[in-house]
Amino acid sequence: MRVRLLDIAHARSGDKGDTANVGVIANKPEWYPLISRELTQQRVVKHFAGMLTGGVDRFEVPNLYALNFLLHGALGGGGTLSLKTDAQGKVYSTAMLRMVLDVPDDEARALGLPAA
Amino acid sequence: MTERVVRVAGGQGFWGDSLDAPRQQVENGPIDYLMLDYLAEVTMSILQKQKERDPAMGYARDFIGAMDSVLDAVTERGVRVVANAGGVNPPACATAVQAVARKRGKSLRIGVVTGDDLLPRLDDLIAKGHSLAHMETGEPLQAVRDRVLSANAYIGSEPIVEALTRGAQVVITGRSTDTALTMAPIRFEYGWSATDYDRLAAGIVAGHIIECGAQCSGGNCLYDWRNIPDLANVGYPIADAYADGSFVITKHPGTGGRVSVATVSEQLVYEMGDPHAYITPDVIADFTTIHLEDAGPDRVRVYGIKGSAPTDKLKVSIAYRAGFKAVGTLVYSWPEALDKARAADGILRERLERLGLHFDEIVTEYVGVSATHGALAGEAPPDIPEVQLRVGVRSDDRAMVERFTREIAPLVLNGPPSVTGFAGGRPKVEEIVAYWPALVDKSVVQTTVEMVS
Structure with a gap:
């Protein structure tokens, strides 16, 4: 089943220099293991292909049912140097939530995931 | 006997935030401390330019109006204010606040924290072998030395605690870390030592949650955003801190917005780096130890936080x-x-x-x-x-x-x-x-x- 990340998680992003951070939080604690399994470092690198000049770091924050990603080289130089509308990476959060996951039907049903 | 609590209210998330929030925080219910964070990364350089034009400037001017609006609460009800509004000129900021108090016939005891400004010492520091290399690129500061506008070390809770110990009703700092502004008064009230790392870390986490104002109480919250009530009248956050290091994030009754596990979680991941090591001058806080618990309407209990010894470095904010x-x-x-x-x-x-x-x-x-x-x-x-x-x-x-x-x-x-x-x-x-x-x-x-x- 196709599941939109937007329907099972929320997110907030911020900046540090030319790095954007995106924290992704499961809408329900029981959805966190699935999100943690699907949102691998490689998956996120692929998702943002062409938008970053640097790499991606991934951190697990299971106590908050969250993952934190650092997207390096995401902000066109960052801060005041950047010419981008989103110079501070404020909406990289929703860019991340555009991801669509392929979840086995049984698992999706058992977890009560909303279909895309 | 009820358990002792120290109430720290956040009334400003950056210079340019709501002008009314500080007053609302002291008028809509009881608080012990009003914490006002005015400084973002580039604010110091803007203030430095203003100081170059006029030596009596160089601080966050909004703070003067904020102090005017909360003066009665400070002088009559004992609310104490901690703010990094001093920018690159905390003494001038204090003078301007005193002028407001005097005009209203009040006297104020203000603690002024200085020492973070490294600009006058920059060449000396470089000559002594401090390269002040860029944290991301590794390039030594010498490369842009002739273009530097301001240089300030991020300082921690110690001088704020000292000012409060000496009876300051208002503490004005320069480049204090945003989180120290919240942690310091809690530390002062409970007498936490410099090595009480778990509790200091808890104070830092409380600071991180409320330092962006309403961004933890319903503002800019993606989760269930349509149903967050009455953002027009959004309540700014309050940390109710207990002696054991746990605290409750809440807001005044009758205000809009929402405090929930979702709104607090979003703020916790905001600008997060390595969650295991949130480095501050006082302590390294481990964000993977934070526990959040729904404690009733607009109340989130935060507990279990662990911290460890800080490094022997301070971060320096340089603008060029x-x-x-x-x-x-x-x-x-x-x-x-x-x-x-x-x-x-x-x-x-x-x-x-x-x-x-x-x-x-x-x-x-x-x-x-x-x-x-x-x-x-x-x-x-x-x-x-x-x-x-x-x-x-x-x-x-x-x-x-x-x-x-x-x-x-x-x-x-x-x-x-x-x-x-x-x-x-x-x-x-x-x-x-x-x-x-x-x-x-x-x-x-x-x-x-x-x-x-």
Whole structure:
């Protein structure tokens, strides 16, 4: 089943220099293991292909049912140097939530995931 | 006997935040401390420029109005204020606050924290072998030394605790960390030692949650955003801190917004780096130990936080002149709006090329189509109603950027049709003041607390 990340998680992003951070939080604690399994470092690198000049770091924050990603080289130089509308990476959060996951039907049903 | 609690209210998330929030925090219910955070990364350099023009300036001027609005609460009800409004000139900030108090016939005991300003000592520090290398690139500060505008060490809770111990009703600092402004009063009230790392870390986490004002109490919250009530009357956050290091995030009754596990979680991940090591001058907080618990309507209990010994370095916020930029915009309307905007961008770039203008960077965005999400936004729907063409350039050469700003307006008459949205006139050339984060040995930074009344 196709599941939109937007329907099972929320997110907030911020900046540090030319790095954007995106924290992704499961809408329900029981959805966190699935999100943690699907949102691998490689998956996120692929998702943002062409938008970053640097790499991606991934951190697990299971106590908050969250993952934190650092997207390096995401902000066109960052801060005041950047010419981008989103110079501070404020909406990289929703860019991340555009991801669509392929979840086995049984698992999706058992977890009560909303279909895309 | 009820358990002792220290109430720290956040009333400002950055310089430019709600002017009314500080007053509402002292008027809508009881609090012990009002915490006001005014400083973002580039704020110090703006303040430094103001101080160069007028030696009596260089602090967050909004704070003077805020103090006027909360003066009665401070002098009559014992609310104490902790703010990093001093910017690059805390003594001048204190003088301005005293003037307001005097005019109202009140006397105030103000603690002024200085010592974070490294600008006058910069050459000496470099000569002594402190390279102040850029934390990301490793480049030594010498590379931009002649363009440095300000340099301030991020300082921790110690001087604020000292000011409170000496009876300050208002504590004004320069570049204190945002989180220390919250942790320090809690630490002072409970007498936590410099090695009580778990509790200090808890105070830091409380600070991180409330330092962005309403961003933890319903503002900018994606989760269930439609149903967050009455943001027009949003309540700013309060941390109710207990002696064991646990605390409850809440807001005054009758205010709008929401405090929930979701709103607090979103703020906790905001600007997060490595969650295992949130480094501050006082303690390293481990965000993977934070536990959140729904404790009733608009109440979230936070507990279990672990911390460890800090490093022997302080982060330094350095600002330097880094060239010039300008951004021009035009709006193209249906039909074929996006094609027209793209054609205009092509024409503009050809003209810039012909003029011999070369920029360090030139960025074109189509606002309404792909400006924020790039290719992730997918193909634009067919024949959208309108799109904003947004072109920015950056160069060390001011004249080149200036010339660019003259090439936007002509497009209205000599470029593709159905163009509007140029009421603002020529784009403004802005000097770029960029941020240079560095580390310095803690031992070279000595803070001083001066009491004025």
